[in-house]
Amino acid sequence: MSTVTTPKATTRKPPTRFEIRADIPAPGTPEGAYFHYTPAEAAEWLPFSVYKLLKMANARQIPYVDNGKRITFSGMNIRAISEQFTVEPFTKPARAAA
Structure with missing residues (x-):
């Protein structure tokens, strides 16, 4: 008799x-x-630590993917977070000609 293993x-x-x-x-x-x-x-x-990302995601401050109570980030989320915290340079308005 032979044994069958699955x-x-x-x-x-x-x-x-x-x-x-x-x-x-x-x-x-x-x-x-x-x-x-x-x-x-x-x-x-991103310029944030793991703990900071989890804290901001739990506070709903940044976009993330919630699959079964497991926080992950898609590539689009990472790009959106990067754009959210991008500071544009300030340009001075042109002086009005007197």
């Missing part, structure tokens, strides 16, 4: 919010526009 299903755990995966696309590329970045990966592209 293959085990491979389960891949989603990355934790502090994990940075290898070979992820840049947010500005077409592949990165809809790619979901962990907060640690998004912090690599």
Whole structure:
């Protein structure tokens, strides 16, 4: 009598919010526009720490993706956050000719 073994299903755990995966696309590329970045990966592209990004997302101050109570950022979110905190240079108005 032979024993039959069934293959085990491979389960891949989603990355934790502090994990940075290898070979992820840049947010500005077409592949990165809809790619979901962990907060640690998004912090690599933004001038905020992981904790600051999570705090601002929980306070609804920045756009993010909420999939099953797991905060992630799409490439479009990262670009929107970058634009939200971009300060334009001040230009002085031209003097009126007297």
